[in-house]
Amino acid sequence: MNKIILTGDRPTGKLHIGHYVGSLRERVRLQNSGLYDKIFVFLADAQALTDNFDNPDKIRASIGEVALDYLAVGLDPGKSTIFIQSQISELTELAFYYMNLVTVARVQRNPTVKAEIQMRNFEANIPVGFFTYPISQAADITAFKATTVPAGEDQKPMIEQTREIVRKFNEIYAPVLVEPDILLPSQSACLRLPGTDGKAKMSKSLGNCIYLADEADDIKQKVMSMYTDPLHLKVSDPGHLEGNTCFIYLDAFCKPEHFERYLPEYPNLDELKSHYTRGGLGDMKVKRFLNEILNEELTPIRERRKEFAKDMGEIYTMLKKGSDKARETASETLSDVKRAMKIDYFGENTLC
Numbered sequence: 557m558n559k560i561i562l563t564g565d566r567p568t569g570k571l572h573i574g575h576y577v578g579s580l581r582e583r584v585r586l587q588n589s590g591l592y593d594k595i596f597v598f599l600a601d602a603q604a605l606t607d608n609f610d611n612p613d614k615i616r617a618s619i620g621e622v623a624l625d626y627l628a629v630g631l632d633p634g635k636s637t638i639f640i641q642s643q644i645s646e647l648t649e650l651a652f653y654y655m656n657l658v659t660v661a662r663v664q665r666n667p668t669v670k671a672e673i674q675m676r677n678f679e680a681n682i683p684v685g686f687f688t689y690p691i692s693q694a695a696d697i698t699a700f701k702a703t704t705v706p707a708g709e710d711q712k713p714m715i716e717q718t719r720e721i722v723r724k725f726n727e728i729y730a731p732v733l734v735e736p737d738i739l740l741p742s743q744s745a746c747l748r749l750p751g752t753d754g755k756a757k758m759s760k761s762l763g764n765c766i767y768l769a770d771e772a773d774d775i776k777q778k779v780m781s782m783y784t785d786p787l788h789l790k791v792s793d794p795g796h797l798e799g800n801t802c803f804i805y806l807d808a809f810c811k812p813e814h815f816e817r818y819l820p821e822y823p824n825l826d827e828l829k830s831h832y833t834r835g836g837l838g839d840m841k842v843k844r845f846l847n848e849i850l851n852e853e854l855t856p857i858r859e860r861r862k863e864f865a866k867d868m869g870e871i872y873t874m875l876k877k878g879s880d881k882a883r884e885t886a887s888e889t890l891s892d893v894k895r896a897m898k899i900d901y902f903g904e905n906t907l908c
Contacts, residue, residue: 562702628861754783
């Protein structure tokens with residue numbers, strides 16, 4: 557069996573370093589690892605419309621922004637098929653058939669769905685499209701017969717629901733669908749990068765993001781105002797690491813060689829943490845160190861992004877080619893599904 561990855565993002569604005577640490581950096585590594593036969597990366601615009609249905613301009617404008625971020629971090633359309641979800645109509649048809657295999661009660665029990673509904677204040681008025689997005693996600697995954705879905709811990713219930721749909725379909729009809737496995741981040745700091753204000757989620761609406769496209773001055777301003785330890789009032793005070801955004805970011809980005817370049821008085825991150833916790837190390841010094849690290853990481857990405865942005869026509873050509881290629885694969889899966897369900901009335905088998 558081919559090893560196939562499917563992964564993607566909702567295009568609701570430019571991508572930030574939470575996306576980079578949580579998924580983008582790992583996608584590039586997987587793409588270049590040679591371990592996978594096919595990699596599909598998609599812009600989930602149809603899914604984004606389930607809770608942005610009244611703001612289609614936001615989604616449309618975000619398509620180009622996210623595509624630029626993809627290319628800037630190193631996703632290569634020669635190695636990964638990058639496509640737009642809404643351009644693959646087969647996904648909608650697959651989701652329609654899968655809806656018969658899932659009960660309303662089962663979707664309501666999905667912890668991820670519950671959390672997302674609460675976060676968006678949909679408790680009293682849930683759009684049907686949003687409510688059924690675990691089924692839509694199952695269509696996305698199975699259309700490309702993905703064996704691996706890189707995702708965070710919060711997506712485990714979603715992948716399990718896809719696996720249930722696959723098992724039920726294969727049992728009732730024929731074994732044509734593939735059960736995917738989730739691939740969790742290997743680094744704990746990458747599971748969920750908090751916002752610069754210390755809130756658990758980095759979000760454009762909360763204004764607590766560092767974007768991949770941010771200029772150096774913007775990054776510096778955001779880092780210097782970052783939430784750290786509210787009890788660390790004086791340099792001499794012992795500092796606390798738990799919930800300290802600055803050190804969470806260092807866990808995600810810091811490498812041993814950064815100390816030699818930017819903070820040679822410390823041999824490694826453990827020693828920096830030790831000094832901070834026993835007192836005598838100020839937050840501003842730690843923030844200046846973090847700022848150097850982030851700019852080292854993000855400057856090449858920002859510059860590549862600017863180069864790609866010079867020819868947006870080529871970006872959209874790339875997306876169309878990727879969408880055409882993805883649709884061919886999804887169409888083959890849909891044909892397998894309809895044949896298994898015995899609704900391929902005008903194929904090789906006749907009605908009689």
